Amino acid sequence: MNEGRREIIQIVFVLVAVVFLIKLFFIQVIDSRYKQLADSNAILPEVDYPVRGLIKDRNGKLIVYNTPEFDLKIIHKEVKNFDSTRFCEVFSKTPQELRLLFKELKARREYSSVKPTIFLTKLSTLDFAKIQDNIDEFPGFYIQARSTRAYTAKAGANAIGYVSEISKTKLDRDKTGIYKQGDYIGQSGIEAYYEEFLRGQRGVRFKLRNVDGVEKGSYNNGKIDTLSIPGQDITTTLDFDLQEYGEYLMNGKAGSIIAIEPSSGEILAMVSGPSYDPNLLTGKNYSSNFVLISNDTLKPLFNRPLMAQYRPGSIFKIAQAMVALQEKVITPETRFRCDRSVINCHGPHTNEDLRGAITHSCNPYFHAALRRMLNKGVSNNPFDDTRIGLEEWNKHIRSFGLGKPLGIDLPNEKGGLVPSPAYYDRAYGGRPWKFSNIYSIAIGEGENLVVPLQMANFAATIANKGYYIVPHLVKGIGEAGKPLPKYTEKHYTTIDSTYFRVAADAMQAVVESGTGSYRGKLQDLIVCGKTGSVQNEPRPDHSVFIAYAPKENPKIAVSVYVEFSGQGARAAASIATLMIEKYLYGATKRPQIEEYVLRGKFLN
């Protein structure tokens, strides 16, 4: 009667084991989820923060370094016999603030009573000394050091940029997975552009931890741990003495100064006025200072050399002259009558050749020259003819690095505007346009837009007789000490180099006998320059000057914009030539001009 029951029982035994093995196969072999879960359970990656690279000026002078900053951490479970009155005394807190701190601590998502959690951040070295002496009184509290940026000088803030905690949005966009919440990242300037070199490489130590988060030694005997690699030091192209001098001159003014070494494209100084003290955006008071600086109506965080787009004004006449010569619509000897019926002019001159027209900044001359360029009679239709001419003109002008961002090693560079036929088609909404509609571009007004950096680069291009190297702020990265490869390439303009001699002669004349002679002329040094006064009706003109020196073998090219300060011959020409003197001689021989600039009363 009990036949087969033995077998049934045996089959059930084996069947259960088979079911178990199948289930085990699923969770052990097929489903990889458990492996990851196990790792996140037991392996705690501990970051070994690298030291951020230092930043030096072109002469090896230290500009940016690291200084320790201290955080107070708490392991709540280890806190014993907590004396809140004493704590408030040592840490300079009120009882209310302390209560708030504990409330915030517990509200944090990552809070755990057994793990170290940040309690107070950014204690200064001053606090630290006091706290270190008394920390023993507060079991469960620990001091953790991390490094923060410090600046040797108050200058160059916009070029160098600042470092702060990575924002939520940036963190979300970061695809590299390098950054974690609370990490520091370069936010602007060189700090942002060279972030990947400066930040170094974080090391990770894998620690084992038990269910309470308590460390239980290193994972796999530390075989897969990595040490942090310090960030690479960076040598900037800036001459910090010149930079500081430029900021000294720009004090109380809005505008920018850019000085470039023409042969290398290295930026010697880049002043944005008004600026701020970089030390404000580091350490303990970062947040409150940042709010202060970013809400300032003078916009000190706005990097004018790259971001402020102006009409170029009369300095643009040099470019016009080059293009006209290249297109062979004029020769250096060509004369145009100073016909002031279409376009106004200034100064007593009537019938100049090209050099005279540049020296005296004759508006009708360039109006006439541009007319020849744009209307060559290739087409009988004056509209089509202008279109063909403008297309060619645009191509030449753009070859000077205008109309598009140059590609400096800083973020947020603007490109300016060089109008093209397509641009006017849009602007005129499809209605026809011809030379008489657009002639104000002849003298650098109208639709043209440039940023000061482009004008400095333009001066450098003339100094180089027809080519430029993209201006840049870093000449050496790390041990190799080389700039990025793109900053060694020469970019040639579409203009023959012989024509640049004409420009050089004319610009020499501007400084020696023309518009710039009063405040731009230097003893024993041939400076080539061009003034510009950019119209801002009804407010005063922007004062503009570009220059390079010496004429042969130029060492420095400068552009200066001073907003709402009248003629280019005044503020801008003074500052530009003072910068040249400072760079070439170490100091000015014209204290009265320096005095004039510092007083800043350019309009009367």
Place this chain on the structure above:
Amino acid sequence: MDWVTVALYASIVFMGWLNIYAVTYDQNAEISIFSLQLNSGRQLLFIAGAIIIIMGILIMDMRFYETFGYVIYGFIMFLLLLVPIIGKEVGGNKAWLGVGSFGVQPSEFAKFATALAVAKYMGSVGFRMDQLRNQVILFIMIGVPMLLILLQKDTGTALVFTVFTVVYFREGMSPMLIIMGIIAAIIFILTLLVDEKYLFIGIGVILVSAIMLGRKKLKRIGLLTAAAVLVCGVIVSVDYVVNNVLKPHQQNRVKALINPDADPLGFGWNVTQSKIAIGSGGFTGKGFLKGTQTKFDFVPEQSTDFIFCTIGEEHGWLGSLFIMSLFIGLMLRVIFLAERQKNRFARVYGYAVACIFFFHFAINIGMTIGLFPVIGIPLPFFSYGGSGLWGFTILLFILLKLDIHRSQVLQRM
């Protein structure tokens, strides 16, 4: 002496001992596997004790076990009765009797005692399985230790005694009881998983279709309806029991079985962590002493109830296969031994041994991989603990002792 069984027993005990060491192993602290500071060192003492017990069992006259079956049973029941009164509490359960630091769990010994008594009763002259009176007595025999152990709040060990129904089945009891038990368990699980009203609709559908498809006799319709009403009653009462009678920690264990992901840090913690540990082992495992989950207390009750996690994590699927083969091998061997006995007493006893091992094996491993609720019973010979090891050793070696002398007994089948 059946050396195959002895070899299987020794292998399992040895593997268990190694794994108990693996659980407590700390790479930073160099403590020997033999140190009494560690569970592994103490387990070695228990193993030594087990060897002494084995010798005692073998020295004893074989007739002792059958003759004194009821006496041993009665004595252990008496001890169980004493536990709630003079026992000491360890880990939330008052299951220990002891003097000073030395304590035993009488519930671990109740298994072999009950097996002896049941075997003696079924082996007695004139015993017939089909008599209701005999069946009632058999159920009382397992009901008494269950009840006494339930009083100690040790549900897991109490449930072990239900496995005696399989022994009864082998000896001729109708399988209906087991089938009904399984149906009841399924209904129980369904009640927790599915809303009551859908269950009622489902039962209604089954009832109507059963009536329509079969012969339409009044008696049959009546019986089917009565069964359906009964099932609905069970559902209602299960719901009531789960929510009102089961203690919160028991409710949680049942809920964790159904959905451990619902609250992985709360009641699902044990199962979730256990599955993570086992699952992270992969095909070949992380290697001996290389496990991270089982070392750092992520899985609770590592050395005892969740010892299988260590196998899963450090030795992977292959290791699990090996250990499970040892167990299945042992259980099939025990059935083989039982079947070759010449009297009913020894055979029934053998089946009881196999079934108790099986119950522990199935429930213990089933719970670590999330197939059964977390019912705290040890893996035989494997889990850390003296009482457990000794209880199972006695269980097994009494059978081996009987087996040695199988040809000396009179045919009494």
